[in-house]
Amino acid sequence: MIKIVLVRHGQSEYNEQNRFTGWTDVDLTERGKEEARKAGAILRQNKFVFDIACTSVLKRAIRTLWIMQDEMGLLWIPTDKTWRLNERHYGALQGLNKEETARKYGEEQVHLWRRSVSVRPPALDKSDPRYEGTDPKYKAIADRVPVTENLDDTEERVLAYWREKVEPSLHENRRVLLVAHGNTIRALVRYLDDIPGDGIATLNIPTGTPLVYELDDDLKPIRHYYLEEDERKVHSDAEAAAGAPDVRSE
Numbered sequence: 001m002i003k004i005v006l007v008r009h010g011q012s013e014y015n016e017q018n019r020f021t022g023w024t025d026v027d028l029t030e031r032g033k034e035e036a037r038k039a040g041a042i043l044r045q046n047k048f049v050f051d052i053a054c055t056s057v058l059k060r061a062i063r064t065l066w067i068m069q070d071e072m073g074l075l076w077i078p079t080d081k082t083w084r085l086n087e088r089h090y091g092a093l094q095g096l097n098k099e100e101t102a103r104k105y106g107e108e109q110v111h112l113w114r115r116s117v118s119v120r121p122p123a124l125d126k127s128d129p130r131y132e133g134t135d136p137k138y139k140a141i142a143d144r145v146p147v148t149e150n151l152d153d154t155e156e157r158v159l160a161y162w163r164e165k166v167e168p169s170l171h172e173n174r175r176v177l178l179v180a181h182g183n184t185i186r187a188l189v190r191y192l193d194d195i196p197g198d199g200i201a202t203l204n205i206p207t208g209t210p211l212v213y214e215l216d217d218d219l220k221p222i223r224h225y226y227l228e229e230d231e232r233k234v235h236s237d238a239e240a241a242a243g244a245p246d247v248r249s250e
């Protein structure tokens with residue numbers, strides 16, 4: 001049985017302030033750190049062990065992974081950090097308050113910017129101080145740093161990483177822990193579960209909650225479930241298949 005565990009980072013400062021985040025490199029809140037600790041603890045209690053970990057180059061995901069690894073006694077495992085697992089780029093919306101933006105542009109427009117797979121938020125101007133293209137962290141991709149993305153754009157780069165790094169590891173029986181972001185995980189779920197069109201629009205990924213995918217030898221999903229600390233509640237596949245949105249994320 002091949003398994004991979006996907007975890008969205010714990011609550012971030014911008015999650016708490018209800019701001020569009022994207023590639024903005026904000027840290028975890030105290031609650032977010034506690035969520036990460038609990039995610040590591042529930043995995044340890046359920047005897048999950050990992051051979052490798054992968055995450056984005058954004059500190060809210062990296063710190064979540066560190067806290068989880070510490071909790072599991074796995075700080076030593078090889079870790080790959082890649083911009084391809086960064087959150088979807090939110091363009092010129094990055095840093096703005098979501099509620100204020102909805103008042104200004106309307107709920108419908110903001111919903112499209114947030115959940116349409118094809119609509120891109122307004123692009124960030126390259127002269128804007130928020131533009132990440134000059135950040136040394138992105139030196140290797142300076143000519144490709146996005147100024148906005150829709151979910152399709154995000155999925156393309158996430159899948160490039162999945163095919164190049166994750167699939168070969170899984171085929172070699174390495175147990176992979178992937179700590180990333182709401183929309184990079186939504187893109188992966190859309191691909192793994194072959195969700196057509198805008199079907200992913202109602203699915204939200206909760207912060208700091210391990211999502212376990214069991215895969216067959218062709219890496220096709222057999223089932224998936226969340227591991228939760230409280231009652232170690234396992235969300236039923238029926239619930240997931242019905243597209244029940246998990247709205248505990250923010």
Ligand SMILES: O=C(O)[C@@H](CO)OP(=O)(O)O
Pocket residue numbers: 015019020021022023087088090114182183
């Ligand atoms: O702000 C963001 O980058 C994401 C995740 O927090 O928000 P949304 O839920 O709108 O995709």
